[in-house]
Amino acid sequence: MAAKILLIALLAMASSLAMASDPSPLQDFCVADKDSKVLVNGFVCKDPKHVTAEDFFFMGLDKAGNTVNKLGSMVTAVNVNKLIGLNTLGISMVRIDYGPKGLNPPHTHPRATEILTVIEGQLLVGFVTSNTDNRLFTKMLKKGDVFVFPEGLIHFQFNPGNCNTIAIGALSSQNPGTITIANAVFGSKPPISDDVLAKAFQVDKKTIDWLQAQFWMDNNN
Known part of the structure; x- marks a missing residue:
């Protein structure tokens, strides 16, 4: 009986780990059919015969986001809603522009870990662990530095300088979500x-x- 309970517990743990992020694809690709009326967790697949190279292509990430706002920052996301070829691939990215003293305020991504690279300028970044420790991990980054924000934890980025800063982030979900x-x-x-x-x-x-x-x-x- 004890062995049976242990087996069930191990299977439950394995199942929870397997479902902890976007599911793995079961085919070469599943380009999102955003016109479909079928509701699923994500998007249903477009007929492969109608898929083109354009479905895997996005342009415009070379353009700076407008940072003339109250926060002094702008996040330009490339997720499955903008690049339908990302469907089922479990990845997306963002470009973040920060004006002088610009802030990407404390927020979480409920479905993704984020890894951030500073392309230009400097950033003060940090994240806070869950209750009850609420421990702050923070670091000053410069051009070329990389920092990771674990999935679901509150994190932020602040440009303390007087020049613009650019960062690129990669996230472990096609649709990571953001809760500011x-x-x-x-x-x-x-x-x-x-x-x-x-x-x-x-x-x-x-x-x-x-x-x-x-x-x-x-x-x-």
Whole structure:
């Protein structure tokens, strides 16, 4: 009986590990058919006979994102919604532009680990571990440096300099998702009760009401 329970536990662990990221493809490619009305986890495959090289191609990542905004940054994503050939391949990428003092604010990717490379300039980066440690790992990066943000953990990037910075990130999902903490907490629709947030943040409701009244910018393009 004990051996049977152990076997079941091992199988459960193996299954959870196997499903921890995007599923592996079972064919050469599965280009997303975004016109299909069928709802699946991801996108159904386009008929291979109708697939062309254009389905695996994206142009424009050489162009700087507009950083003239409240955050001073812009994220240009290349995921399955923009490059349909990524469907089932478990990977995507971003270009992030930062103006002087520009910030990519604290956020998470619920479905992906991110590895970031600084192409030009400098960045202060960091991530925070889960409860109860909430340990901050932070590093100053310069051109050519690489830093990794583990899947699901809150992380950020800040350009402390007076020149523009460019970074390229690769993510382990065709559609990693982004949850910007301030936007989600204070800019949700409908809003979270100010009673809830006042107690959670240990401040008065007037402070919460003021925060909820702000414009919470989304810097994801």
